[in-house]
């Protein structure tokens with residue numbers, strides 16, 4: 001799909017006047033509130049590198065053409081967000097295993113031979129935030145994942161790789177949870193079970209991850225009475241200046257630890273930066289900076 005001769009961007013640490021900086025972008029719709037330009041500019045600053053990173057709104061009927069044009073113009077990497085992750089996966093020439101399992105890509109990487117590679121860094125971003133940043137243990141933990149949409153599909157493979165004792169996927173529409181569980185249970189050593197929300201009544205969990213989009217409208221899934229184990233950790237994949245409805249619910253149940261998805265956002269970006277530029281940025285200062293910006297703007 002791509003040819004190496006199309007790469008016109010110049011990678012330089014000491015850009016002369018008019019030098020073309022390596023160009024990156026995130027494509028999505030809506031995209032106005034994207035934090036990715038801030039995050040990637042900070043990452044580049046850590047290495048004294050200069051890059052261009054833009055958040056670009058793409059219309060539904062132009063996605064594939066815009067991706068092609070971006071790379072033909074010398075673009076060196078794209079992040080893809082809602083609603084285009086499945087289409088990004090479909091248009092790529094090759095894909096990582098985690099993108100294949102997700103059926104979706106949030107990161108496109110041009111290859112030396114001109115091919116375009118799809119990857120998905122969302123799941124590893126979530127796992128790193130929980131394990132490395134928050135110090136949570138995932139191995140052996142009975143895990144409940146709420147939701148069965150694209151966001152949940154994107155994280156299941158990296159989550160299973162941490163060897164929880166079981167994963168229960170519970171969704172407002174039970175059939176979607178059952179289908180998703182079946183797709184992952186087939187070749188997993190970890191039991192993966194799909195069910196409706198009301199079937200959770202009385203069940204006990206060590207880790208609860210909210211992967212529904214309910215939080216985006218200030219809501220949370222209607223949960224029956226659950227038993228949170230002594231050291232139960234609760235993670236909301238969305239974030240905001242205030243604790244989300246799910247985080248308030250978890251706090252009201254005296255969960256051992258509660259976190260939002262800001263760290264996941266920064267960690268998935270760090271993994272993208274690594275895939276594009278071969279360097280691993282520090283994430284903690286960027287999370288702190290974004291948190292402060294969000295609180296000041298609230």
Ligand code: ATR
Nearest residue numbers: 147148149150151152172173212213214219220221
């Ligand atoms: P995404 O890509 O963000 O996952 P999606 O594929 O539309 O978006 O999935 C949204 C998920 O949030 C679904 O699991 C949805 O439940 P349904 O499958 O029953 O629609 C869930 N969801 C959204 N709003 C919800 C709410 N108010 N209560 C419970 N679940 C909700």
